Amino acid sequence: MTPQSDEDEVWRQIVASFNDTAEPDSAHQPWPDSENVPVEPAHRVLKPAADEDADVEAEQGDEDDDLDEDGEGRFEPPVPPPLPKLDLATKLAWVALFGGPAYLLIAAMANWQMEGWALFTAVAAFIGGFVALVVRMGDGPPNDSGWDDGAVL
Secondary structure, three states: OOOOHHHHHHHHHHHHHHOOOOOHHHOOOOOOHOOOOOEEEEEEOOOOOOOOOHHHHOOOOHHHHHHHOOEEEEHHHOOOOOOOOOOHHHHHHHHHHHHHHHHHHHHHHEEEEEEEHHHHHHHHHHHHHHHHHHOOOOOOOOOOOOOOOOOOO
């Protein structure tokens, strides 16, 4: 027999036994106790209040209202810190980065006749804004980190 005919015969056996059921011996083996998982109670999903009045009424309730049925408190994320203030150069770089392509898009959609200098200025603004933001990005350690950064995450 050739190797190809051996492969064909194996393939035919696989296809012929496709719909066969598993051996009865394997179906009656006991489930190992190490595989059993303890059953946990279902967790409630809290829906946000529909309006502000419901939030005010909920805040006026007892302290027990802040607990779930399991006796655990609800997670309330902290207030995020304010966005950093940007200097004039960074603001201009962002305006150039988005303003150049925005002008080209609006001009193309409105079928405006664009001069060569306008196209050059829009593309130069985009490239200049991108380069300015990358240069000002600052990929080094913070200035107040000291001589030993320790574990920096």
